[in-house]
Amino acid sequence: MATRETRLRAISLYKELHRLGREYPDPAYNFHKKLRGLFEKNRNLSDPQEIEKAIKLGEYIRNETLALYSLRKYRYLKRMYPQDSLSDPPL
Incomplete structure (x- = not known):
C-alpha cells in the first residue's frame, strides 16, 4: 500500500513533469498525454518496491528532459556567436 509520503512524492513529480x-x-510528441498515461497506468500499484521503481523512472525522465532543455539553450547560444568571435582579435 502506498504511504502518504510516496503519494506526495508522486504528485509533486507529476506536477514538475507537467x-x-x-x-x-x-x-x-504530445508530452502531456504520454505523461498522464504513464501515471494512470501505475495508479493501482500497491507494492512499495514497484512504486519506488516507478518514481525513479519518473525522476529519470525529469532529469533527461532538463538535459534536453539545457542542450537546446546551449545550441541556441552557440548559434548566436560566430566561431570567429572566440578567437583573439587581430592586432
Missing part, C-alpha cells in the same frame, strides 16, 4: 512539458520542443 510544468516541464509546457516547453517540450516537439508538439507532435
Whole structure:
C-alpha cells in the first residue's frame, strides 16, 4: 500500500513533469498525454518496491528532459556567436 509520503512524492513529480512539458520542443510528441498515461497506468500499484521503481523512472525522465532543455539553450547560444568571435582579435 502506498504511504502518504510516496503519494506526495508522486504528485509533486507529476506536477514538475507537467510544468516541464509546457516547453517540450516537439508538439507532435504530445508530452502531456504520454505523461498522464504513464501515471494512470501505475495508479493501482500497491507494492512499495514497484512504486519506488516507478518514481525513479519518473525522476529519470525529469532529469533527461532538463538535459534536453539545457542542450537546446546551449545550441541556441552557440548559434548566436560566430566561431570567429572566440578567437583573439587581430592586432
